[in-house]
Amino acid sequence: MAPKPKAILFDLDDTLLNTYRHQNPEELWREVIEQYAHVANDTDGAALANAIQQSAKRIWESLLESKKQRWQSMGEIRRSIVRRAFEDIGQKNDDGADHLADTFTKRREDSFHLADGALKTLNHLREANIRLALVTNGASTSQRWKIDRFNLEHHFDHIQIEEEAGFGKPDPRAYHHAMETLETEAASTWMIGDNYHWEVEAPQDHGIFAIWYNPTNLDVPEDAARDPNHAVEHHDAIIDLFEASRRER
Ligand SMILES: [Mg+2]
Known part of the structure; x- marks a missing residue:
């Protein structure tokens, strides 16, 4: 079962925001x-x-x-x-x-647009007093531009962009710094994202509960060391999992 989270770390590109980074342009x-x-x-x-x-x-x-x-x-x-x-x-x-x-x-x-259900999920978690961080790799200018354009900043307690922080996923500092800022520990932290290495395997190495956001229903990569703690195809499933974790206690 999913541990009840105190904090959740979200990826941006192709998790909250569809940028189709992996689609051939x-x-x-x-x-x-x-x-x-x-x-x-x-x-x-x-x-x-x-x-x-x-x-x-x-x-x-x-x-x-x-x-x-x-x-x-x-x-x-x-x-x-x-x-x-x-x-x-x-x-x-x-x-x-x-x-x-x-x-x-x-x-x-x-063509960039918010993923279906992303805002609903952020609002739901926020109302439940879950501390939220956006942990994104990339350049400050381009990531800030997306955050502003989709008015995402106020949803988060902490925004961590690789260029600004000086480190990015899968560097252990990326996860630990976010958790320190949110005053949470790995055992009560979830990470959600589409990149199997950055948002599933690496956070799991640090004891974080990793949820693979997999809207196109890809197979777990062949070279993956382990399965994700949980996988979702839609943001609504994150709310369902969160509510189930609350009922556990
Ligand atoms: Mg991503």
């Missing part, structure tokens, strides 16, 4: 490239599409190597990718490239 790229192909004097956009793919591969590889640049926003990274692609097909045009990249970024961001 190929179709959106295709649409935006088609719209801007003429800017690169590329009739059908095929050369540009190929150049963007190659440039993205190179730039992501170098970003992953150099930790220095890891807090660049996705928007900036996309601009670099597309600028380089224009150059690679002999059509250097930074303004045109930026327009294309920004159109992609805008359309991608416009």
